[in-house]
Structures are given as C-alpha cells and as structure tokens.
Amino acid sequence: MKSICIYCGSNPGRGAVYAGAARELARELVNRDLKLVYGGASVGIMGLIADTVLELGGQAVGVIPEALVRKEVAHANLTELFVTQSMHERKTLMSELSDGFIAMPGGIGTLEEIFEVWTWAQLGFHGKPCGLLNVDGYFDSLIAFLDNAVAEQFVQQPHRDMLIVDAVADTLLDRFASYEAPTIVKWIEKGER
Template sequence: MKSICVFCGATAGTDPAYREAARAFGETLAREDLGLVWGGGHVGLMGVVADAVHAGHGRSFGVIPGFMVERELAHPFATELLVVESMHARKAAMAERAGGFVALPGGIGTLDELFEIMTWAQLHIHAKPIGLLNVKGFFDPLLAFLRHLVAQGFVKQAHLDLLKIADDPATLLAQMRQHRPLEGDWIGKLKPEQA
C-alpha cells in the first residue's frame, strides 16, 4: 500500500471536526510516506487533505475532469495532475493509481465513489483495502443501514466486513495494512433464485 485514494466532501461540512480530521489524515499520509490520490480539487475537505499532504512534503496525484479545471477548482500544488474527460474516467484513473481507499465525511459524490469501490471489491475487480474515517460517528447511520441490508439478505456480511473503520487516521491505516482480500467467486456462488 503505497498510496491512498481519498473520497471526501467538496465542502467542509458544518462541524469543524471534519476539517480537523481531514487535516490530520493528510498529515498522517505525508508522515507515513503514503501518496495521496484524490479528485484534484482545492475546495472543501478535498482541499484540506491535499494542503496537509503538501505542507508535510508528501506526494499527491490528482485526477480532475476538464470542466472542473475550467471552473478553477484544480489544486495548484498537486505533484501530478491528470485532466480527464468525465467523472467516470476520473474514478477509473483514481482506482487504478490507488493502493487503498478511504472515505472521509462527504455527500452524494463521496458515497457514490465509496459504493462503487465496494462493489468492485465484491466482484473481485480489485483486492485493495477500503476504510472509513468515522469522524464523530459520521458514518454510523450508514453503517446501520448496511447492517440492515445484511439482515435483509441483500449484502453478505463478508462484503460489509471489507470496510475497515476507525476515527483516528493512524489506527485506520494500520487496520488497512492487515487487509485480506475476499476469497472465492461471488458470482459463481449465487443460486438462480438469488441472482
């Protein structure tokens, strides 16, 4: 795990704890010599994480769609910045470059990225660790809903267990280093009535 792809808000949210957690996460990446892979923006929590990485002399690889560059949303200090044509291309490039994935507080875009990367792990498209930085219990309602999906037979517990969860950056990264990929073929184990 040499780099972490961070999914988080393009705004900072209402609680100052979110901004502080993003800063701490970026500082931890730089200190542990883990490159940052992110959406290339300078706004919101994305910008806070990137600023902290750069302040700590860390490496960063931003991926940003051209329309966001035109709106002057690109971070000016990215070590590398890849401009792509679409949001789909952005997610694919970020996933390819990352050694693991972490979601911080964010909105619909953050959840979209998180769920896509969880789906890819479930389907064995990748075997990289996935983490949630659960700042002040931000993800607790989501985790409760995911447990509901398990109870209702729509998600397997093994797939939910792929998520590493902590409220401290160093603890979360340590858990992610212990990640073991899923075994077996998820699709091949489905019975016709489950498909």
C-alpha cells in the first residue's frame, strides 16, 4: 500500500478525542510512508489530519469539487490539490488514487463515501480494504445496525466482514496491510428483485 483515503468531517466534532485520533492516524500514515488522500478542505478534522501529515513531513493529496472550494475552504498548502467538476468525479478520483479507505467520525458525507466504496468492494469492483476508525465508540450504533442487517439476511456475513473496524489507528492499518479481499461477490438469486 502506498496511499490511504481518509473520509472525515469538515467539522471538528464535539470533543477533543476526535482531534487526537486524527493526529494519531496522521502519525501512523507518515510512520508507514503512506500518502494521505482526502477531501481537500482546510477546516475540521479534514484540515487537521492534512496539517498534521504535512507537519510530520508526509504527503497530503486533496480532491475537492469546484462547488466546495469556497464552502469547505480548500487547503492551499497540500502536496497536491485536484479540483473536480462534480462529487462523482471527486469520489472516483479519490478511489483511483488510494489503496485503502478509512472513515473517521464525520457526518452524512463521510458515511456516504465509505458506504459507496464498501459497496464497490462488495460488488467486486476493487479488492482494497475499507474500514472504520471507531474513535470513542462513535460508530457503535452503526456497527450494531450492520450486524442486525446480517441477522435479518439483507447483508451476507462475508460482505459485513469486508468492513474492518478498530478503535486504534495502528491496529487498523496493520489489518489493512494483511487484508485479502474475499472471493465472494454480491449476487441476487433468480426471482429476487
């Protein structure tokens, strides 16, 4: 792996624990010589993780749509900044530039991004690891929901297992390094719609 896409909030969140987790993840990326790929903003957790990576001598690549350059305040000091025409183009480019995907605590956009790229993995479009950095139990309710989706037979267990969850950046990245995509892909039985 050479680069990791981090999905995270353009807001800082309520507690200092989120900033601490962003700094720790940034340190782990730099220590492992992994390039950061992220949404390109200079604010919130997004800005903090990029700033920390850069301060530690790492590389930070931002991808931001033109419509959000002012709204999310595009980061001016990145290793590279790509400005796209649309959100779809942004997400596609982030996927192409990355060897794995981690969602930190964030809002609706963060969830949408990790769910989309995880869906692509489920469909066999890529074999890259997807994960949640479960800072201070932030994703506990989501994890319970996903486990219930398995119990209710809307998600197959191998697909649920594709989403790696850990509370510690170091351990999560270790699990990414040893990840092997399952051979099972999403299928629909005849007659299902």
